[in-house]
Amino acid sequence: MNSKPGKGNIRWLWFSLAIALALIADQLTKQWAIKNLAEDSIVLIPGILTLTLRHNFGSAFGWKIMSKEGLALITVFITIVLLWIFIKIAYIRGISLFLAGAWGNLLDRWRFGYVIDFIEPSFWATFNLADVFIVMGIILILLSLWFDEKRENSSL
Numbered sequence: 001m002n003s004k005p006g007k008g009n010i011r012w013l014w015f016s017l018a019i020a021l022a023l024i025a026d027q028l029t030k031q032w033a034i035k036n037l038a039e040d041s042i043v044l045i046p047g048i049l050t051l052t053l054r055h056n057f058g059s060a061f062g063w064k065i066m067s068k069e070g071l072a073l074i075t076v077f078i079t080i081v082l083l084w085i086f087i088k089i090a091y092i093r094g095i096s097l098f099l100a101g102a103w104g105n106l107l108d109r110w111r112f113g114y115v116i117d118f119i120e121p122s123f124w125a126t127f128n129l130a131d132v133f134i135v136m137g138i139i140l141i142l143l144s145l146w147f148d149e150k151r152e153n154s155s156l
Contacts, residue, residue, distance in 0.1 A: 011092060014092060014096075015092050015095075015096050018092070018093070018096035018097070018100070019096045019099055019100045019103070020100075021100075022096070022097060022100030022101070022104070022129075022133050023100045023103055023104050023107075025129055026100065026101065026104035026128065026129040026130040026133065027104060027107065029118075029128065029129045030104075030108065030116040030118070030128060030129075033051065033053050033116055033118035033128075034053065034116060037051055037052060037053035037118055038053060041053075041120070047122055048121060048122050048123075049119075049120070049121050049122070050120045050121075050122070051118050051119060051120065052118060052120040052126060053116070053117075053118050054116075054117040054118065054120070054126045055112070055114040055115075055116065055117075056114055056115040056116070056117045056126070057113070057114045071106075071109060072106055072109060072110070075102050075103070075105075075106045078102060079099060079102065079103075082095045082098065082099060083095075091140070091141050091144045091145075093137075093140050093144075094136075094137045094138065094139070094140030094141035094142075094143075094144060095137065095141065096137070097133045097134070097136050097137035097140065098133065098134055098137025098138060098141065099137070100130070100133050100137075101129075101130040101131060101132070101133030101134035101135075101137060102130070102134060103130075104128075104129070104130030104133070105128075105130045105131070105134075108130075115128065115130075116128060117131075119132075
């Protein structure tokens with residue numbers, strides 16, 4: 001019997017580790033924001049970037065699209081779809097970042113009833129590390145799809 005871990009096991013290990021680390025980073029930065037930004041904002045780059053505690057009761061960028069229960073159901077649905085895609089196609093980096101971000105914000109909704117946002121550029125809506133992970137995950141998934149398509153087309 002071969003005791004070496006299979007490629008699939010290693011893939012799941014990295015997938016789980018990436019999600020766990022990103023989720024921990026997201027939750028730690030939000031706890032830091034609650035503790036350090038409750039009274040005052042911190043200006044990092046005057047006129048460009050400020051750290052400000054915000055309670056986001058909406059979805060992305062504070063848009064009020066649906067209830068927190070509806071957003072939770074969508075997060076669970078997207079998780080199931082992405083896990084299925086992961087099993088089929090294995091865009092591990094993008095999917096793990098996306099899921100970590102989605103779960104980080106979902107955790108906030110369950111714990112507080114809102115998402116903790118604190119990164120406030122002067123030119124964009126206030127956001128958090130989970131939002132960064134979601135956007136980075138989508139970009140990585142799209143890049144993977146694009147490069148896979150280019151590879152398939154070049155082999156024709």
